[in-house]
Amino acid sequence: MADSQAFACTAVLPPPRGEVSAALVEILRRLPAEHPSFPDVVDPDPYGEDLQLALHLCYELHYHGFEAVDPAWEWDPELLRLRAELERPFLDALRGDVKGGEDVREELSRLLIEPIEAADISQYLLQEGDWAQLREYLAQRSIYHHKEGDPHAWAIPRLFGQEKASLVAVEFDEFGGGRGERLHAQLFRDLLTGAGLDNGYLHYLDSTPAPMLAVVNMMSLFGLHRRWRGALVGQLANAEITSSPSARRMVEALEKLNAPIECVRFYAEHVEADAVHEQVMRHDVVENLLRHEPALAESVAFGIQATNLLEDRFSAHVLGSWRAGQSSLRVTT
Numbered sequence: 001m002a003d004s005q006a007f008a009c010t011a012v013l014p015p016p017r018g019e020v021s022a023a024l025v026e027i028l029r030r031l032p033a034e035h036p037s038f039p040d041v042v043d044p045d046p047y048g049e050d051l052q053l054a055l056h057l058c059y060e061l062h063y064h065g066f067e068a069v070d071p072a073w074e075w076d077p078e079l080l081r082l083r084a085e086l087e088r089p090f091l092d093a094l095r096g097d098v099k100g101g102e103d104v105r106e107e108l109s110r111l112l113i114e115p116i117e118a119a120d121i122s123q124y125l126l127q128e129g130d131w132a133q134l135r136e137y138l139a140q141r142s143i144y145h146h147k148e149g150d151p152h153a154w155a156i157p158r159l160f161g162q163e164k165a166s167l168v169a170v171e172f173d174e175f176g177g178g179r180g181e182r183l184h185a186q187l188f189r190d191l192l193t194g195a196g197l198d199n200g201y202l203h204y205l206d207s208t209p210a211p212m213l214a215v216v217n218m219m220s221l222f223g224l225h226r227r228w229r230g231a232l233v234g235q236l237a238n239a240e241i242t243s244s245p246s247a248r249r250m251v252e253a254l255e256k257l258n259a260p261i262e263c264v265r266f267y268a269e270h271v272e273a274d275a276v277h278e279q280v281m282r283h284d285v286v287e288n289l290l291r292h293e294p295a296l297a298e299s300v301a302f303g304i305q306a307t308n309l310l311e312d313r314f315s316a317h318v319l320g321s322w323r324a325g326q327s328s329l330r331v332t333t
Helices: 019-028 049-060 071-075 077-097 104-110 121-127 131-145 161-174 184-194 210-224 226-256 261-292 294-323
Strands: none
Touching: 019 049, 019 077, 049 077, 049 210, 071 077, 077 210, 077 294, 104 226, 104 261, 104 294, 121 131, 121 226, 121 294, 131 184, 131 210, 131 294, 161 226, 161 261, 184 261, 210 226, 210 294, 226 261, 226 294, 261 294
């Protein structure tokens, strides 16, 4: 049985990637009582390395925090002001880059269409990927899976009735059904170990480029703001509906590459669990939520669309790098 505590559970502050993240890293090394000066966010690239790392640093204070960083920073008013300045261009870009609308049923139906082979990482890994590329992918996805289920837990106190009960049922599975060694985050740590990678919490943060950080930041943003609870539900519905087919291809890719059973187990778990979660999210969570709060339809659709946008950007970055004969990581591991 895996020891759920046998890994580094607190991250270290990573090197900065620009002026804003450099200022923020320096601020977080000090105490709030020292009243350090905060940077202005001027014309940032909303999907760029500097903004996405800075946002990730702000959000991580609401999860496990960082070694040697004062926990009081989590609710410091000036830091929250900076976070809001970072969130604004990111949200504006997301809203400007998706089509919008309120047709949630249509958005959910689109998720059942198999992705184009040329744009899907799991299909690439199955057909022509090698072990080094697969390890790169796992390292980047660790930033997501170390938090698996966590951002969505913020939706629980913001829902009512059947939609709340059903979302809790999905989260119960994500959190191992009451068994620590079955936590999906723990299963991914076991996968990392099996693949010969470091399973420490956010160990690969410095290696992971902005496209993956943006996916995780979007979930944190939706989770921390009650007004975006519909978008958070849409994001989770997207993830659960699209996960099972992708996980099946990952199982086949891992078996083709003779990966250790610990690697296969994580994705095999998602083939079965997410096939069930798809129906629960579609009918019990989304339909009930919109029945009780129809005004959230636009937000739910936005969450689905924004997830597609950012996952597509991530896939484009990874596959573009590999097809160019390059690493998709910022720092080769």
